[in-house]
Amino acid sequence: MPPPERLIGLVGKTNVGKSTFFAAATMATVEIGNRPFVTLEPSVGVGYVRKRCVHVELGLPRCDPASGFCLEGWRFIPVKLADIPGLIPGAHEGKGLGNQFLDAIRRADAVILVVDAAGATDAAGNPVPPGSYDPIEEVRWLERELEEWMYSIVQKDWDRFAMKVSTTGENPVDALAQRLSGLSVTRRHVEAALKYAGLEGRQLTSWSREDLRRFVAGLRRSKPMLIAANKADLPEAEDNIKRMRRELEYPVVPTSAAAELALRKAARAGLIRYIPGDSDFEILDESRLTSQQRRALEYIRENVLRRWGSTGVQEAINRTVFELLDMIVVYPVEDANKFTDGRGRVLPDAYLVPRGTTARQLAYMIHTDLGRTFLYAVNAKTKQRVGEDYVLQDGDVIKIVAAAAKRG
Ligand SMILES: Nc1nc2c(ncn2[C@@H]2O[C@H](COP(=O)(O)OP(=O)(O)OP(=O)(O)O)[C@@H](O)[C@H]2O)c(=O)[nH]1
Ligand SMILES: [Mg+2]
Structure with a gap:
């Protein structure tokens, strides 16, 4: 069983382009409207995340991905994205659509906060002239809404929980991690939040409401977050993005989800050659373009690709996975000389695993039996044997050798 796919939640104010981002990134059909x-x-x-495929480095002519795909040497490895209904200030009190659906990000490993960087929608998501609304203000109240949502989950039955932990003498960190596992909060996150709130070593029963709030503020920070400064194609976005980069404590990636969606559709229709994440595209057949299509493509080239280097959608996903979640890519194979699996497919699997994963842990991800009967691994690039504690490096191609079993 391959490692669980990471889940990234797309969160933000209503009418900022979350569904457009989602549609562009997944090519799924969802409703979009202003x-x-x-x-x-x-x-x-x-x-998908996009990464140089190891088949290029190995001098192989191609690879055979079992999931995802490989385009001109770029490997696209699956990650899950969740498109979530939009928020407005007061969502935690039920305003707008409320916040029940934030439960969709409970299991999210990280969040891309999609923001209208052009300020073309007011707090309630109504269209206004670009430049009218401050995206930094948007980020600040979104943080508050996320925190209120988490608080409502954490404080539920708190007194009884605190009492139980104190009477059973359970380790509070373990108990909290257990209680919050539904928020994909781990022991490490709990420790960081306790530290943030200055509550290390304090009895849970002695916490005030204020303490609990500070703890939740710390917890919110444990959900890694990146800002997609969307609608970056509009001229009003430029100064806002500069300010956001200066003032916000999150990575800020300028995006034009609308441009990415248009480019992917044009590529799929065979009108242009464009690989998601590229800094330019190539028109394949001028004669098939309407003048309107040509103008739209020119607009994207001038206002997005030349200005920002790409549409930003791929960059936002890549940075979320590789920087915020600190994942690396490893390629398990069964034949360390041919770089194939048992069926002769070249580099069929590209696993996203957390940095620090060992050879033995990788074996477990492939198959529990393989983990149990692990003998050693072979680094297929160097043909060297490595032991169970070998820490995998980004781009490693690894063969696992196990006892008895034929597999591996
Ligand atoms: N200029 C510009 N407009 C965009 C961009 N991305 C989305 N839009 C437009 O913004 C409007 C809202 O897009 P959606 O994707 O439906 O927004 P949403 O955040 O999913 O909104 P809700 O689901 O209603 O909360 C649409 O008119 C899109 O065409 C962009 O990058 N640039
Ligand atoms: Mg939407």
Whole structure:
């Protein structure tokens, strides 16, 4: 069984382009519209990180991905994305669509906060002239809404929980991690939040409401977050993005989800050659373009690709996975000389695993039996044997050798 796919939640104010980002990244069909609350239910789809494929480094002519795909030497490895209905200030009190659907990000490993960097929508998501609304203000109240949502989950039955922990003498860190595992909060996150709140070593029963709030503030920070400064194609976005980069404590990636969606559609229709994440595209057949299509493509080239280097959608996903979640890519194979699996497929699997994963842990991800009967691994690039504690490096190609079993 391959490692669980990472889940990235797309969160933000209503009418900022979350569904457009989702549609561009997954090529799924979802409703998009310039008014508040178009999306009513969360949906999950498959997007991809983009990385140079190891088949290029190994001098192989091609590879055979079992999932995802490889385009001109770029390997696209699946990650899950969740498109979530939009928020407005007061969502935690039920305003707009409320915040029940934030439950969709409970299991999210990281969040891309999609923000209208052009300020073209007011706090309630109504269209206004670009430049009218401050995206930094948007980020600040979104943080508050996320925190209120988490608080409502954490404080539920708190007194009884605190009492139980104190009477059973359970380790509070373990108890909290257990209690919050549904928020994909781990022991490490709990420790960081306790430290942030200055509550290390304090009895849970002695916490005041204020203490609990500070703890939740710390917890919110444990959900890694990146800002997609969307609508970056509009001229009003430029100064806002500069300010956001200066003032916000999150990575800020300028994006034009609308441009990415248009480019992917044009590529799929065979009108242009464009690999998601590229800094330019190539028109394949001038004669098939309407003048309107040509103008739209020119607009994207001038206002997005030349200005920002790419549409930013791929960069936002890549940085979320590789920087915020600190994942690396490893390629398990069964034949360390041919770089194939048992069926002769070249480099079929590209696993996203946390940095620090060992050879033995990788074996377990492939198959529990393989983990149990692990003997040693072979680094297929160097043909060297490595032991169970070998820490995998980004781009490693690894063969696992196990006892008895034929597999490996
Ligand atoms: N200029 C510009 N407009 C965009 C961009 N991305 C999305 N839009 C437009 O913004 C509007 C809202 O897009 P959606 O993707 O439906 O927004 P949403 O955040 O999913 O909104 P709700 O689901 O209603 O909360 C649409 O008119 C999109 O065409 C962008 O990068 N640039
Ligand atoms: Mg939507």
